[in-house]
Amino acid sequence: MTSTLYRLFLRDCKHHLRKQSDILNPLCFFVIICSLFPLGLSADRELLNTIGGGVIWVSVLLSMMMGLNQIFRDDYEAGVLEQFLFTHTTLTQVALAKIAAFWCLSALPMIILAPVMGTAYHLNGDQILVLMMGLTLGTPTLALLGSIGAALTLNLKNGGVLLAILILPLFAPVLIFGAGMVSAVGMGLPVNAQLSLLGALMFGSLSLAPFATSFALKNSLDY
Amino acid sequence: MNVLLKFYHRLGSPREFYKISSALIPWLGWTSLILILLASYLGLVVAPSDYQQGDSYRIIYVHVPSAWLSMFIYVVLAVSAAIGLIWRMKMAYVIMICSAAPGAWFTMVALITGSLWGKPMWGTWWEWDARLTSELLLMFLYIGIIALYNSFDERRVAEKSTAILAIVGVINVPIIHYSVEWWNTLHQGSTVMRADGPAMDVRMLWPLLIMAFGFNLYYGLTLMQRARNQVLVQEARSSWVQSLVTEREQQ
Amino acid sequence: MSPTIDSTIPDLQVINAVVTRSDLELFEPVSFNCTRGQVIHMVGQNGVGKTTLMRSICGFRVLHSGQILWDNKDIEKNKNFYLNSAYLGHRDAHSPLQTAWESLHFYQQLYTPGANKGDIDPLLNKLDLLAQADVSVDHLSFGQKRKLAIARLLLSERKLWLLDEPFSGVDRAGRELIENIFVQHISSMGMIVLTNHGRLQNSQLLGCVSELELFQHNIMLKEL
Numbered sequence: 001m002t003s004t005l006y007r008l009f010l011r012d013c014k015h016h017l018r019k020q021s022d023i024l025n026p027l028c029f030f031v032i033i034c035s036l037f038p039l040g041l042s043a044d045r046e047l048l049n050t051i052g053g054g055v056i057w058v059s060v061l062l063s064m065m066m067g068l069n070q071i072f073r074d075d076y077e078a079g080v081l082e083q084f085l086f087t088h089t090t091l092t093q094v095a096l097a098k099i100a101a102f103w104c105l106s107a108l109p110m111i112i113l114a115p116v117m118g119t120a121y122h123l124n125g126d127q128i129l130v131l132m133m134g135l136t137l138g139t140p141t142l143a144l145l146g147s148i149g150a151a152l153t154l155n156l157k158n159g160g161v162l163l164a165i166l167i168l169p170l171f172a173p174v175l176i177f178g179a180g181m182v183s184a185v186g187m188g189l190p191v192n193a194q195l196s197l198l199g200a201l202m203f204g205s206l207s208l209a210p211f212a213t214s215f216a217l218k219n220s221l222d223y
Numbered sequence: 224m225n226v227l228l229k230f231y232h233r234l235g236s237p238r239e240f241y242k243i244s245s246a247l248i249p250w251l252g253w254t255s256l257i258l259i260l261l262a263s264y265l266g267l268v269v270a271p272s273d274y275q276q277g278d279s280y281r282i283i284y285v286h287v288p289s290a291w292l293s294m295f296i297y298v299v300l301a302v303s304a305a306i307g308l309i310w311r312m313k314m315a316y317v318i319m320i321c322s323a324a325p326g327a328w329f330t331m332v333a334l335i336t337g338s339l340w341g342k343p344m345w346g347t348w349w350e351w352d353a354r355l356t357s358e359l360l361l362m363f364l365y366i367g368i369i370a371l372y373n374s375f376d377e378r379r380v381a382e383k384s385t386a387i388l389a390i391v392g393v394i395n396v397p398i399i400h401y402s403v404e405w406w407n408t409l410h411q412g413s414t415v416m417r418a419d420g421p422a423m424d425v426r427m428l429w430p431l432l433i434m435a436f437g438f439n440l441y442y443g444l445t446l447m448q449r450a451r452n453q454v455l456v457q458e459a460r461s462s463w464v465q466s467l468v469t470e471r472e473q474q
Numbered sequence: 475m476s477p478t479i480d481s482t483i484p485d486l487q488v489i490n491a492v493v494t495r496s497d498l499e500l501f502e503p504v505s506f507n508c509t510r511g512q513v514i515h516m517v518g519q520n521g522v523g524k525t526t527l528m529r530s531i532c533g534f535r536v537l538h539s540g541q542i543l544w545d546n547k548d549i550e551k552n553k554n555f556y557l558n559s560a561y562l563g564h565r566d567a568h569s570p571l572q573t574a575w576e577s578l579h580f581y582q583q584l585y586t587p588g589a590n591k592g593d594i595d596p597l598l599n600k601l602d603l604l605a606q607a608d609v610s611v612d613h614l615s616f617g618q619k620r621k622l623a624i625a626r627l628l629l630s631e632r633k634l635w636l637l638d639e640p641f642s643g644v645d646r647a648g649r650e651l652i653e654n655i656f657v658q659h660i661s662s663m664g665m666i667v668l669t670n671h672g673r674l675q676n677s678q679l680l681g682c683v684s685e686l687e688l689f690q691h692n693i694m695l696k697e698l
Contacts, residue, residue: 014571088584148387156375165366222534223380
């Protein structure tokens with residue numbers, strides 16, 4: 001069982017690496033959105049420090065959503081997804097492997113880039129640390145919740161915008177706790193509560209989302 | 224119990240639902256109309272003015288019932304989604320999808336009246352108040368459900384997909400609600416004062432409850448009518464709908 | 475973890491299957507049985523619903539009414555059915571991001587975990603694809619992709635093959651090759667349900683074929 005999951009995970013990672021636009025485009029998108037905000041507002045240090053956490057979080061949200069649209073699509077369009085029904089592998093395992101691979105190659109680079117962006121927004125060391133911790137705990141939830149939306153819109157021709165409508169409202173709690181942490185630390189407040197809440201959200205979605213996703217995947221084969 | 228079970232099974236069949244709803248609709252319609260009129264009279268005429276807000280508080284007689292219903296309907300939607308998925312009951316999906324639009328409308332009304340109320344109270348049309356913000360997010364959830372349902376050609380697929388989304392949504396609604404409330408205390412804190420006061424005058428409270436009940440019945444009414452239309456469309460090729468049509472033609 | 479093969483002959487039964495698209499019934503109710511050593515050839519005009527029926531037999535689509543049984547049990551969530559059958563649809567089911575060899579290796583591990591990698595090259599050779607082993611699936615021609623899909627069927631070692639237009643894009647030589655593979659499959663007590671425009675040519679194969687014609691459903695719409 002585990003080895004199947006691992007093999008699927010490796011296969012998906014390999015595919016992401018072969019189709020590098022999958023990783024690079026959302027990452028560039030992330031950097032570009034982050035860079036546009038100061039242009040639209042002002043370069044005022046204090047302002048940037050205040051909004052920095054929120055802006056970086058929103059950029060992560062949007063770039064992850066872009067990548068999520070693609071997470072099942074290649075295998076679905078090639079007809080690979082339906083073949084899993086004829087094997088010992090369950091669609092839940094497939095979904096988990098894909099979400100994990102997606103997280104490693106899409107969210108992880110953004111977490112690594114976050115300090116760079118944070119510095120550009122004049123966040124202090126504590127804030128950057130908390131930002132990265134928040135992203136580490138929060139992005140799996142985003143990937144898990146997003147995978148449900150991606151599976152639901154899989155057999156729609158223009159699912160991209162619909163995906164945004166479906167999942168962005170669900171991302172709100174993660175955004176609130178994640179960005180809230182950065183501002184709280186800026187004000188010298190403790191962030192234990194937010195960290196635990198982000199962790200709880202992650203485990204909650206980890207235990208429920210894969211089943212919803214696999215059900216939605218099965219449903220998408222009905223055409 | 225047996226009677227209830229039978230009733231449940233009868234409601235589960237589109238044809239029986241159509242029959243039962245025909246009998247229910249006038250009752251729902253008249254009762255809700257009477258209750259709403261009564262509550263309007265009590266709320267607008269009998270209830271005293273608020274010592275702080277004057278007469279502007281009276282918008283709660285529309286705002287609060289709409290907000291309650293917007294959440295209640297989402298629960299109805301999710302429960303019927305679950306029934307549809309688990310017991311594969313056709314009518315449950317009908318109830319689910321026919322609840323989405325009324326739910327969205329009540330959310331819209333709650334948002335608009337909330338914003339109207341905000342103008343005299345806070346001096347602004349929109350305040351990022353916790354309740355208004357979570358109502359806004361609820362609106363997005365409704366929009367998502369309606370958009371998802373409408374983007375499929377095949378109803379069978381649309382129903383299941385929408386049901387999954389509704390269930391995922393209902394798990395998230397309380398989380399969203401509490402996170403927004405928490406966010407609100409962090410960012411706004413004491414700047415926003417709610418003037419509901421600790422205890423509401425009974426003469427203010429009664430109209431509110433009656434109005435809420437009237438709104439509920441009105442939702443029942445629209446739900447029935449929407450569901451009847453949906454049933455007719457879905458069952459257009461069945462013999463009972465066809466005979467219904469020929470009957471109408473003969474009259 | 476390989477599927478158990480018991481002595482009783484599991485066979486596929488389709489009983490009064492009706493499928494709908496946007497609430498319209500596509501064809502008249504269909505019933506057939508498929509037993510070992512038999513080929514069911516679905517025929518019918520374009521758009522009558524052959525692919526739709528095939529997808530229903532795979533359990534992807536929900537039947538409007540009727541039943542599909544494997545070994546007298548409904549195929550829904552029936553692992554025994556899924557582990558005894560292999561499906562080839564319009565989509566070849568090879569990821570364009572893999573090479574031909576990788577794709578087969580991937581399926582081999584899914585079908586029989588721990589199977590010998592060395593079995594793949596002979597299989598590719600059997601379908602004249604050995605030269606393309608390390609070519610990305612994306613760069614294969616239509617016919618080559620189709621043949622690769624047939625290789626996957628062989629790899630699966632499943633009894634029942636569900637094939638939707640297996641010859642599309644395949645040249646004459648490839649077609650003969652594939653028909654020969656079908657003959658081998660049938661003679662080793664396999665079963666095939668297939669849709670195909672054109673007739674099957676192999677005389678040995680024709681001996682086992684039962685044709686199943688789908689007739690368009692008579693829509694009687696009353697004037698509304």
